[in-house]
Amino acid sequence: MTKRIETTLPIGAIAARTGLSVSAIRYYEELGLVTSERSPGGRRRFVRAAIRRLSFILIAQKLGLSLEEISEALSRLPDGRTPTAADWTKISTGIRTRINDQIAALERMRDRLDGCIGCGCLSLEACGLYNPADERGGEGAGPRLVLG
Numbered sequence: 827m828t829k830r831i832e833t834t835l836p837i838g839a840i841a842a843r844t845g846l847s848v849s850a851i852r853y854y855e856e857l858g859l860v861t862s863e864r865s866p867g868g869r870r871r872f873v874r875a876a877i878r879r880l881s882f883i884l885i886a887q888k889l890g891l892s893l894e895e896i897s898e899a900l901s902r903l904p905d906g907r908t909p910t911a912a913d914w915t916k917i918s919t920g921i922r923t924r925i926n927d928q929i930a931a932l933e934r935m936r937d938r939l940d941g942c943i944g945c946g947c948l949s950l951e952a953c954g955l956y957n958p959a960d961e962r963g964g965e966g967a968g969p970r971l972v973l974g
């Protein structure tokens with residue numbers, strides 16, 4: 827028997843599927859990041875496509891995007907219809923750049939963890955080679971060889 831797919835879902839089902847709390851979903855709705863309609867009984871019902879918007883918010887926040895940045899990205903999705911893959915591609919460019927930057931930073935961290943990280947401690951033999959006299963300090967605070 828084919829499982830019946832609901833086209834609209836109550837907030838509890840959306841919360842269960844996205845992993846977000848009901849209060850978080852209500853908050854995103856207050857911010858206008860997602861919308862719902864009311865059932866005859868006055869309860870919120872979300873179109874199924876809202877799961878993708880909320881999942882986008884979740885991913886973007888894990889990447890460190892602010893709610894303002896997320897709101898700006900989502901505002902480029904079309905109103906009044908379910909976004910297509912092409913629509914999502916359009917708004918994902920910034921996210922993709924952010925992901926690539928984070929991948930590069932993680933690779934730098936992975937590759938440098940047991941060597942000089944350019945933090946200014948000058949405690950490793952390698953520091954003399956990679957950060958003589960803490961010249962990296964001139965680039966700013968923190969482990970410059972990892973932060974880039």
Ligand code: FES
Nearest residue numbers: 942943946947948
């Ligand atoms: S590890 Fe700290 S300056 Fe090299």
